[in-house]
Amino acid sequence: MDVRAQLSMVFHLDKCIGCHTCSLACNNLWTSREGTEYMWWNNVETKPGTGYPTLWEDQGKYQGGWMLKGNSLTPRVGRRLGLLTNIFYNPYLPSLDDYYEPWTYQYQHLFNAPLGEDQPTAKPLSQITGRYLDIEAGPNWDDDLSGSSVYARNDVNLAELTPLERESLFRLEQMVFFYIPRICNHCLNPACLAVCPSGAIYKRGEDGIVLVSQEKCRGWRFCVSGCPYKKTYYNWKTGKAEKCILCYPRLETGQAPACFHTCVGRIRYLGVILYDAERIEATAKVPDNDLVAAQLGLILDPGDAAVVAAARRNGIGDDWIAAAQRSPVYKFVKEWGLALPLHAEFRTLPMLFYVPPLLPVIASMRDGSYDLAEAEFFGRVESARVPLKYMARLFSAGNTETIKRVIRKLLAVRVYQRAKAVGDIAEERVAAMMAEADCTAEQAEQIARLTSVPRFDDRFAIPPYHREETIEQIEQLMRHKGHVGFDFNLPLERGL
Amino acid sequence: MVDLFLFGIFPYVAVVIAVGGSIWRYVRNQFTYSSLSSQFLEGRQLFWGSVPWHYGIIAVLVGHLIGVFFPAGVKAFNSVPVRLYILEGTALAMGLLLLVGLVILVVRRSTNPRVRMVTTPMDMVLLALLLITVVAGIGVAIFYRWGSAWFVTTATPYIWSLVKLSPDLKYVASLPVLAKIHAVAALVLIAVFPFTRLVHIVSIPFAYLWRPYQIVMWHRRQVQ
Ligand code: HEM
Ligand code: SF4
Ligand code: SF4
Numbered sequence: 001m002d003v004r005a006q007l008s009m010v011f012h013l014d015k016c017i018g019c020h021t022c023s024l025a026c027n028n029l030w031t032s033r034e035g036t037e038y039m040w041w042n043n044v045e046t047k048p049g050t051g052y053p054t055l056w057e058d059q060g061k062y063q064g065g066w067m068l069k070g071n072s073l074t075p076r077v078g079r080r081l082g083l084l085t086n087i088f089y090n091p092y093l094p095s096l097d098d099y100y101e102p103w104t105y106q107y108q109h110l111f112n113a114p115l116g117e118d119q120p121t122a123k124p125l126s127q128i129t130g131r132y133l134d135i136e137a138g139p140n141w142d143d144d145l146s147g148s149s150v151y152a153r154n155d156v157n158l159a160e161l162t163p164l165e166r167e168s169l170f171r172l173e174q175m176v177f178f179y180i181p182r183i184c185n186h187c188l189n190p191a192c193l194a195v196c197p198s199g200a201i202y203k204r205g206e207d208g209i210v211l212v213s214q215e216k217c218r219g220w221r222f223c224v225s226g227c228p229y230k231k232t233y234y235n236w237k238t239g240k241a242e243k244c245i246l247c248y249p250r251l252e253t254g255q256a257p258a259c260f261h262t263c264v265g266r267i268r269y270l271g272v273i274l275y276d277a278e279r280i281e282a283t284a285k286v287p288d289n290d291l292v293a294a295q296l297g298l299i300l301d302p303g304d305a306a307v308v309a310a311a312r313r314n315g316i317g318d319d320w321i322a323a324a325q326r327s328p329v330y331k332f333v334k335e336w337g338l339a340l341p342l343h344a345e346f347r348t349l350p351m352l353f354y355v356p357p358l359l360p361v362i363a364s365m366r367d368g369s370y371d372l373a374e375a376e377f378f379g380r381v382e383s384a385r386v387p388l389k390y391m392a393r394l395f396s397a398g399n400t401e402t403i404k405r406v407i408r409k410l411l412a413v414r415v416y417q418r419a420k421a422v423g424d425i426a427e428e429r430v431a432a433m434m435a436e437a438d439c440t441a442e443q444a445e446q447i448a449r450l451t452s453v454p455r456f457d458d459r460f461a462i463p464p465y466h467r468e469e470t471i472e473q474i475e476q477l478m479r480h481k482g483h484v485g486f487d488f489n490l491p492l493e494r495g496l
Numbered sequence: 497m498v499d500l501f502l503f504g505i506f507p508y509v510a511v512v513i514a515v516g517g518s519i520w521r522y523v524r525n526q527f528t529y530s531s532l533s534s535q536f537l538e539g540r541q542l543f544w545g546s547v548p549w550h551y552g553i554i555a556v557l558v559g560h561l562i563g564v565f566f567p568a569g570v571k572a573f574n575s576v577p578v579r580l581y582i583l584e585g586t587a588l589a590m591g592l593l594l595l596v597g598l599v600i601l602v603v604r605r606s607t608n609p610r611v612r613m614v615t616t617p618m619d620m621v622l623l624a625l626l627l628i629t630v631v632a633g634i635g636v637a638i639f640y641r642w643g644s645a646w647f648v649t650t651a652t653p654y655i656w657s658l659v660k661l662s663p664d665l666k667y668v669a670s671l672p673v674l675a676k677i678h679a680v681a682a683l684v685l686i687a688v689f690p691f692t693r694l695v696h697i698v699s700i701p702f703a704y705l706w707r708p709y710q711i712v713m714w715h716r717r718q719v720q
Contacts, residue, residue: 075709080704080705080706081705083704084701084704084705088546088547088549088550088551089535089539089542089543089546089547090535091543093535093536093539094536095535095536095537095538095539096536096537096610128537128610128613129609129610129612129613130613131609189710190710193709193710193711194709194710196704197701197704198699198701198704199701199703199704199707199711201711202711202712202713203710203711203712203713204712204713204714204715205712205713205714205715206714206715214527215526215527216526217530218529218530218531218696218699218701219530219531219532219533219696220531220533220701221531221533221535221536224536234533234536236534236536236537236614237614238527238530239530239531239532239533240527240530280710492527493527493528494528494530494532494614494616495527495528495529495530495532495693495695
């Protein structure tokens with residue numbers, strides 16, 4: 001057992017209101033420079049939909065993630081030599097147009113326009129070329145299902161649904177959608193890292209954050225193809241790759257990452273988990289159907305004495321072990337089994353977990369109106385409005401049993417709370433659902449609390465980083481005086 | 497006199513600038529070392545330019561190096577006419593291939609509005625220098641036949657005389673003007689190397705062929 005610590009995350013999708021505050025917080029902090037305008041390290045997508053960059057989940061197109069052939073696991077973009085022969089032109093690189101051409105408006109014209117008959121307008125200008133731009137797409141062009149015939153209908157996760165199932169999803173009165181906020185998953189088996197020819201990307205041992213060394217990056221731009229989530233971006237101005245840094249400068253000073261801190265729906269949880277690094281490769285090779293279970297199996301019980309001892313042996317401090325023991329992520333993912341990784345079949349072992357949304361799932365429809373004939377306040381899992389197959393494609397590598405189990409439990413907690421608060425659901429019915437979901441009353445109370453009324457410190461169990469000690473041990477302190485974040489002494493200017 | 501400067505002194509100046517400049521740039525600001533790929537902004541033309549250009553230039557450069565390091569081998573190989581024709585034909589084909597690629601790259605850089613936003617004056621200087629070198633080189637190949645044969649009896653001993661720090665100009669004195677232009681342009685390229693995007697050539701990621709897929713870095717422990 002090789003125990004390591006990882007800063008891990010849970011997003012509770014039922015709580016996301018799709019307000020994009022998270023995206024803006026991140027953008028204000030990190031990506032409002034030239035070359036990064038188009039980057040949204042945090043973005044929020046409507047599902048069904050094709051997302052950002054468009055069709056990112058289609059690995060036939062972008063060749064992201066890992067490919068399992070027999071017992072060999074290789075990046076899809078290519079084996080080592082094969083990859084290097086594509087270095088002069090990477091055939092799988094998304095282009096600016098797969099994201100969108102960033103723009104601003106000609107605001108000055110509002111002030112400078114000559115006197116005339118009509119109100120002056122502020123025409124859009126490309127932030128790349130500075131020319132007038134006909135805006136044809138944006139990072140959230142399909143927000144709330146707009147343009148669904150172009151976007152939502154092309155969602156690759158719909159592939160396995162029958163034509164009838166698909167049709168019913170898009171009938172006007174029955175339209176259904178939910179949001180998925182996405183950031184870098186800070187994976188255990190990152191493909192962005194594996195395909196980097198310069199070895200510029202690395203995973204931090206202490207907390208598992210995946211970073212790109214701006215000094216070592218040579219702009220070979222393979223990480224952009226390698227990441228199946230399209231969460232590494234190419235800075236077209238500096239010729240370097242950039243990605244979500246999980247706000248490590250904030251974490252190291254005890255603050256939650258900006259997107260977590262500002263989240264209006266308070267859907268985000270962050271905490272340490274302990275995992276067994278020895279089994280990473282073996283886990284990434286498990287067949288699709290058991291992949292999620294295997295990945296969750298990597299996560300160790302921080303309360304187990306043997307795990308604690310092994311963690312100490314690996315130099316993990318007691319304060320970090322304590323943080324792991326009160327981690328909300330451990331509770332959601334392992335203790336309650338409510339959170340699942342997104343697209344585990346990409347085999348990067350993502351460390352961001354999602355509590356799948358319940359609302360669009362349980363509301364069932366008949367003849368175009370809500371079906372109340374089932375005589376139950378909440379519908380049944382089987383008559384879900386969004387087919388379970390679709391949810392399974394997203395959250396459980398296609399295994400419908402796994403997603404069904406989670407949804408049953410979410411439903412049981414909902415019914416339990418409703419019975420308690422309103423009292424309009426029969427006790428036997430509640431008991432039966434709770435038993436079926438394998439959920440105790442005590443657990444249901446805990447889940448309800450952490451879901452609906454968590455305080456700041458319940459959502460974010462940030463371990464103490466002791467930056468001061470670390471730096472003191474390895475570097476001259478005075479050299480770091482006044483440094484924050486990316487510490488560069490020269491302006492970050494593009495090479496000649 | 498001009499020859500003495502161009503072929504007796506300038507080569508040393510160029511190499512010193514290239515080596516010193518690259519080290520200085522690397523130490524001072526590694527951040528500026530990058531391929532500065534512009535594929536993200538424009539892909540189609542880049543494919544038709546970059547791929548032929550790179551495969552061609554690498555083949556031709558390797559050809560030059562073989563001529564410098566294994567002159568006897570090249571002579572022996574060329575002693576059978578058929579082999580000489582094949583070698584010359586291949587070299588010329590590679591030259592034309594890289595010329596086509598280079599022209600496409602130049603056109604792309606000068607016309608595509610997005611790519612122009614990431615084009616520095618140095619990029620254009622570099623492309624112009626490359627174009628001069630390449631056109632002169634291909635001219636030599638066409639007008640002064642069997643270059644692969646006479647290269648090893650003129651350029652090779654000349655380059656070795658440079659290495660031995662006693663430049664012997666008699667080898668270059670009688671070269672045609674076109675060949676001299678080619679050689680001088682190449683020397684200028686060496687001199688400007690550290691001040692252009694050409695530094696991406698010293699970043700060829702060979703280590704990728706054997707490094708482990710995953711890299712974990714520790715603050716306290718050394719790299720695992
Ligand atoms: C194996 C060695 C080399 C590698 C891996 C390499 C790789 C690259 C890459 C990735 C690009 C960026 C293409 C893009 O925009 O996406 C590039 C551009 C370029 N390379 Fe190389 N290269 C190599 C050797 C050379 C050599 C030997 C030369 C010339 C002597 C050269 C000249 C150039 C030039 C001029 C460009 C800019 C093209 C433009 O105008 O966009 N490269 N190279
Ligand atoms: S989500 Fe993508 S960028 Fe982030 S660690 Fe995983 S593979 Fe790398
Ligand atoms: S801030 Fe929170 S609620 Fe709003 S879109 Fe982002 S994740 Fe959803």
